[in-house]
Amino acid sequence: MNFAIGVIGLLFAASFSQAKVNEGPFYPLPSKPPIPKDNPMTPAKIELGKQLYFDPRLSKDGTVSCNSCHNVMSNGTDNRAFSAGINGQLGGRSAPTVWNSGFHSVQFWDGRAASLEDQAKGPLTNPIEMGMPSHQAVIDRIKRIPGYVSQFQKVFGKDGMTIDNLAKAIAAYERTLVTPDSPLDRYLKGDEKALSAQAKKGMKTVMEVGCVSCHTGVNLNNPNPVPGEGFYQKFPTFTDNEYVAKYDFLKDKGRAETTKNEDDAHFWRVPTWRNVALTAPYFHNGAVKTLPEAVRVMAKTQLNKDLSDEQVADIVEFLKSTTGKFAPQSMPRLPESETITTID
């Protein structure tokens, strides 16, 4: 893993010197993320997925929906260090934004889900998050809501009410959550004036400093995204600095917590830069409250560099240029139930 990253870094370093400013290593966000062959997008499926995404009845006590922690109406997350699940319980990692998550090649901070479909099934039965006793319990519950029964039939066929299809519908909806047309995207498409002079300076700085070893590609978190293939980086790489202890970055072993392989200790899926100015607090544990501090921390822990205040300000300005347009959404109508569905 380290080796691969190193090679990619060198390749980029080689290409930067001759790159025009509005070409790689950055690329405009496509209008749609990759669509898995076994889960084509249809309007009915997307609408069903949206209802499920917003439906708190998918949690044990009817208080937590996907949207509770990944709020589509704002930045796709909850502006908290740790999200709150049922009964006010706190999770152990900061909720990543759902916007543009379809462009990640793997999901969760530790990449333990190979797709949005896989991801969607996790929180449902996590005792701290949505707390359902089993996937079957989720299906049993929504079977009691006639509007879901009919929609699943329509979208997935007669025996279509399964957890895998539920996850497919949610993932199909999530793939519509794309924020195109950021100043950076407009710049990359040729509008030289879309970026301020300071943002352009910041762009140059992230190339020179080395951030772009990881933060490239369409979602600015993977130079060469391949669905299902993770792109990980060790964090923190350099631990001999004030930040690591201050923000308790070593407590969570990241990918190793899932793989149980010590070689994976402190490896993480690289987070996206897109809309990063709106998704405080930062890092897997949400320990850092502001973007300038997050930039300083990253330069020190990943590249062992101390940035000047000017460099930090320039980079922040560049990062703000990744803030895209959040498409207006219609509100789903959750199918009606004439029974209390949340008490089994």
Next chain:
Amino acid sequence: MNFAIGVIGLLFAASFSQAKVNEGPFYPLPSKPPIPKDNPMTPAKIELGKQLYFDPRLSKDGTVSCNSCHNVMSNGTDNRAFSAGINGQLGGRSAPTVWNSGFHSVQFWDGRAASLEDQAKGPLTNPIEMGMPSHQAVIDRIKRIPGYVSQFQKVFGKDGMTIDNLAKAIAAYERTLVTPDSPLDRYLKGDEKALSAQAKKGMKTVMEVGCVSCHTGVNLNNPNPVPGEGFYQKFPTFTDNEYVAKYDFLKDKGRAETTKNEDDAHFWRVPTWRNVALTAPYFHNGAVKTLPEAVRVMAKTQLNKDLSDEQVADIVEFLKSTTGKFAPQSMPRLPESETITTID
């Protein structure tokens, strides 16, 4: 209070015998509830109110919005006996639906708020619900969200960022939440076929049995609604029956908990029948899980009558005919913040 209700009941009893079935005591839902003179509706105010209504940053820890318990995407409530506030704390009464709440003459189960504006300010600082330390803390927090600052200025003027204006905006939005065009409404407007034969039988039954002493008027909960003037009924009136102990109806003294006047003990604002088939569980404590049981309980506790199974089924069918059309809504975009607004 009892006296007034008695007189109204007599007046209705007198008029029933000669009423055509598609005239009073029921009236179609108007397209808009009464609008207070000091809070005219404007599109910008409604949009601001919608954002505030859906914004969990109005709660102490950023997890609870108005919509958490009064879910506009479904039936306007949360299908729970008691709602969950911050830190998983449970309130003591069942959340009433926000849909058509603009037609109530007073708000809360005990009518302690004279308007939606008054109501909106309550949960913000309730330690069990949204948990903000003060109204000023609410304003201080949203002052840190630039999109709110600009909208309050636009809607309410330069010094317009006050708790009263926040409540006005939320109330203005809530007044748009109306469910017209139920089968009952269509029937009352002359479409004889809008109600099934069984629903018509049920309508006759609720008149004969006496439910309509209270459940009349446009919102089916007040014969003569006057904004700010409550219409209350004692519940339970008859306590010598199995239901009162079984469902623990006497634990909560209702209006007396607010007024501290024992004369008000167990008096409650009469709940609406509109969409009642979708708003289980029932009663102030959410103790009754199904509508047929709620009908049986009401007949016994309020009128000392034991209904036959047929009567119950007919009434339920009639009550289902009050289910109106929930207008499609656009999703608000919550104004962005570049800081963590929920940690002060």
